[in-house]
Amino acid sequence: MEEKRKPKGEEMEKLIVLAVVIAVVLAVVAVAFAKKPAKGEAPKKRRLLTEREQAMHNRLTQALPNAVILAQVSMGALLTARSRATRNRFDRKIVDFVVCDRAFQVLAVIELDDKSHQGKETQDAERDAMLERAGYRVIRYANVPDAGQVQKDFAQGTAQFARGISQG
16 A cells, blocks of 8 residues: 655645745735725815806896706706616716796706816707707806896797796
């Protein structure tokens, strides 16, 4: 009968070193792939509207007293699509204001352009076209208009708006 050879001292040391190296590599890999808690600064509150947006909200409320004015509305609340690729084109975007009648039917989407829109005219036009294709009226203002201008812009709008506001 053949006897199994027992590892000698040197061979045993090599096996122990190899086992330790494997254990260290596995530990490093486990730490690297473990979910880590988010680091960095804690979120802080911020103003819901800029001063300019507040002025626009006040102007819309003044000019259209029987309308419901919503600020900072997600395009995902306005649009839907079955295709994820299509939804990805709008789901994280925000419109400045949505003007609704008392039944919360959207009368118009209002965008107040500022310096952040400079050089982004093409993207703005694409957003407007997407909203318009879905059936929304989009009105863009470069500056906060006076109440008369807002009323004029809405008077030139849809019959739905005239009905919604007059029925207030």
